[in-house]
Amino acid sequence: KAGVTQTPRYLIKTRGQQVTLSCSPISGHRSVSWYQQTPGQGLQFLFEYFSETQRNKGNFPGRFSGRQFSNSRSEMNVSTLELGDSALYLCASSSYTDYTDTQYFGPGTRLTVL
């Protein structure tokens, strides 16, 4: 079974621009979560979607948004990029039938904001 895939793997943007990152979960998984990883703050939860509905949300400004499609693929968008948004963005998927909601991670998208 194919793992979680994220596109693109690397991205360079400038301040003020916006960016959209994509995540395709493991086949059959209906939950997708997004995390931001930085050396200073570590792994921080952004949001979680299940069946196109946001189930949990982290403490990030409204510039960070996400959505999930009917095929469970998810996108996250960051508008008006700031230098501090440079990070590795990780997507994880989990199965509704796994009561522990074990999350399986993709390789991440490395975003650099100049």
Added chain:
Amino acid sequence: AQSVTQLGSHVSVSEGALVLLRCNYSSSVPPYLFWYVQYPNQGLQLLLKYTSAATLVKGINGFEAEFKKSETSFHLTKPSAHMSDAAEYFCAVRGIKTQGGSEKLVFGKGTKLTVNP
């Protein structure tokens, strides 16, 4: 609110020595606990998880962890370190909502393991 503390941001061991990575959690209800490993430029890979079925949990690559409720700990161990174990390790906790469903996954800051030849 749930939280995770990993003691030691860097741990260095010799090849063949015992690996012990410490994790303490805070949760109002018995949580699910996880250990993940991250190799350079990669995502996180699940090593093992505690789901209340057994307090001693065995994972991949020879790692295991023991859930100790009285100490609110979930330390990760491996009897004999291998060079390929060099990576960053993350402990994570996921609580259960009283009204059903699960809380968000909360990660510790991570422990970078170095294995010396």
